[in-house]
Amino acid sequence: MKLSPYFGSFANIAAGLDALNVDGLVLFNRFYQPDIDLEKMAVAPNLTLSTPADMRLPLHWIGILYGNIRANLAATSGIYQAHDVIKLVMAGADVTMLCSALMRHGITHIQRIEMDLVAWLEQHQHNSLRELKGRMSQQNCPDPSAFERDQYVRGLSSYTSGCDGRHGDWSK
Numbered sequence: 234m235k236l237s238p239y240f241g242s243f244a245n246i247a248a249g250l251d252a253l254n255v256d257g258l259v260l261f262n263r264f265y266q267p268d269i270d271l272e273k274m275a276v277a278p279n280l281t282l283s284t285p286a287d288m289r290l291p292l293h294w295i296g297i298l299y300g301n302i303r304a305n306l307a308a309t310s311g312i313y314q315a316h317d318v319i320k321l322v323m324a325g326a327d328v329t330m331l332c333s334a335l336m337r338h339g340i341t342h343i344q345r346i347e348m349d350l351v352a353w354l355e356q357h358q359h360n361s362l363r364e365l366k367g368r369m370s371q372q373n374c375p376d377p378s379a380f381e382r383d384q385y386v387r388g389l390s391s392y393t394s395g396c397d398g399r400h401g402d403w404s405k
């Protein structure tokens with residue numbers, strides 16, 4: 234079941250669906266968001282692709298849900314490079330899915346991600362992605378409170394202008 238993140242208590246929604254024996258949760262759906270063209274006085278179609286920063290939302294919730302629900306967890310939103318795949322699997326994703334990156338860079342981008350993944354695994358002496366699964370989920374990471382709101386408050390107080398959390402030059 235592909236879900237939107239716009240629930241007041243997302244963990245409860247996920248647990249409720251899990252109790253109904255949903256096989257897997259896909260986090261997250263992105264809504265189509267048309268614009269209004271003021272000159273033409275018309276509703277304008279507007280295909281907005283995701284950015285790498287969008288990956289943080291599924292990363293957060295997959296990290297929290299992993300080990301707490303039985304359903305498989307699929308990550309989608311803002312996955313652009315091998316590092317994104319690795320992080321999401323470490324948070325607990327069973328699978329990662331991408332669309333915007335392929336629309337932006339072309340279908341061959343998937344081969345680049347695969348090559349970079351294999352290289353990263355070799356460089357860090359891992360035999361497979363499977364052995365990394367859930368390693369940085371809330372249950373297993375060295376600082377479980379890193380997934381929680383007090384870290385957000387701390388992040389706000391240490392925020393400096395120009396630091397928007399994006400990484401790399403993803404637009405080229």
Ligand SMILES: Cc1cc2nc3c(=O)[nH]c(=O)nc-3n(C[C@H](O)[C@H](O)[C@H](O)COP(=O)(O)O)c2cc1C
Binds near residue numbers: 263282284287334
């Ligand atoms: C052009 C386009 C068409 C899409 N069509 C669908 C669709 O038919 N059904 C669906 O569940 N998601 C659809 N999506 C959403 C993607 O499957 C994906 O969940 C979302 O774009 C977030 O991933 P991304 O950041 O890799 O693009 C579409 C996305 C784009 C950009």
